[in-house]
Amino acid sequence: MPVIEARPSAIEFDPGSAALLVIDMQRDFLEPGGFGAALGNDVSLLGRVVAPCRDALRIARAAGIAVLHTREGHRPDLSDAPRAKVHRSPPGLRIGDPGPMGRILIRGEPGHEIVPELAPEPGEPVIDKPGKGAFYQTDLELMLRNRGIETLLVAGVTTEVCVHTTVREANDRGLRCIVLADCCGSYFPEFHEAALAMVAAQGGIFGWVSDVAALRRAMGETGRDTA
Numbered sequence: 253m254p255v256i257e258a259r260p261s262a263i264e265f266d267p268g269s270a271a272l273l274v275i276d277m278q279r280d281f282l283e284p285g286g287f288g289a290a291l292g293n294d295v296s297l298l299g300r301v302v303a304p305c306r307d308a309l310r311i312a313r314a315a316g317i318a319v320l321h322t323r324e325g326h327r328p329d330l331s332d333a334p335r336a337k338v339h340r341s342p343p344g345l346r347i348g349d350p351g352p353m354g355r356i357l358i359r360g361e362p363g364h365e366i367v368p369e370l371a372p373e374p375g376e377p378v379i380d381k382p383g384k385g386a387f388y389q390t391d392l393e394l395m396l397r398n399r400g401i402e403t404l405l406v407a408g409v410t411t412e413v414c415v416h417t418t419v420r421e422a423n424d425r426g427l428r429c430i431v432l433a434d435c436c437g438s439y440f441p442e443f444h445e446a447a448l449a450m451v452a453a454q455g456g457i458f459g460w461v462s463d464v465a466a467l468r469r470a471m472g473e474t475g476r477d478t479a
């Protein structure tokens with residue numbers, strides 16, 4: 253079985269019972285005028301994550317590792333959007349308000365789509381979630397159990413918000429989480445680092461931290477990706 257170098261220790265995993273979970277790589281978080289920007293963030297910080305995520309997707313697909321994607325967003329009538337969440341942005345920049353990529357964080361709008369470089373391939377499930385955690389009010393757990401998934405390779409944004417919440421949820425459900433550090437990003441570099449440190453601390457209290465180069469080596473590939 254492949255072994256991937258990671259913190260706090262290398263870990264063995266079976267590609268047949270592993271899945272790459274790509275979290276919320278949506279235009280709403282990565283491009284100007286979306287939800288991330290509406291919250292006051294510098295969205296340009298997240299662009300560097302796209303190329304490593306593309307590498308991870310290519311490696312996983314080639315290795316037969318299942319791939320799943322998530323998107324954070326709400327129904328057009330906002331019936332699944334907590335008022336407390338909607339009211340946290342200033343009027344005019346709230347969930348459901350019109351923006352350059354359509355209504356902010358609303359399913360079906362251009363801003364809600366995954367960035368084209370990381371577009372899901374046919375057969376790869378896309379889980380629409382109303383919250384930060386990918387297990388909350390979704391059928392992700394059922395899908396993973398039906399596929400016999402035991403290990404999650406985790407990528408996406410943002411490290412300390414949706415990635416961390418999802419890793420915590422997954423860890424409590426008995427899944428082994430390997431967070432790919434360079435495939436995750438934050439509007440706050442210091443939070444990114446702290447969030448990764450929290451995962452691997454205490455002997456791996458929430459999981460393991462690795463990167464896309466280690467994944468490539470674990471899958472027996474050599475050389476560098478050019479994506």
Ligand code: TIU
Binds near residue numbers: 276281288291324409
């Ligand atoms: N604001 C922020 O850092 N993140 C989110 O609102 N959602 C995700 O992390 N996907």
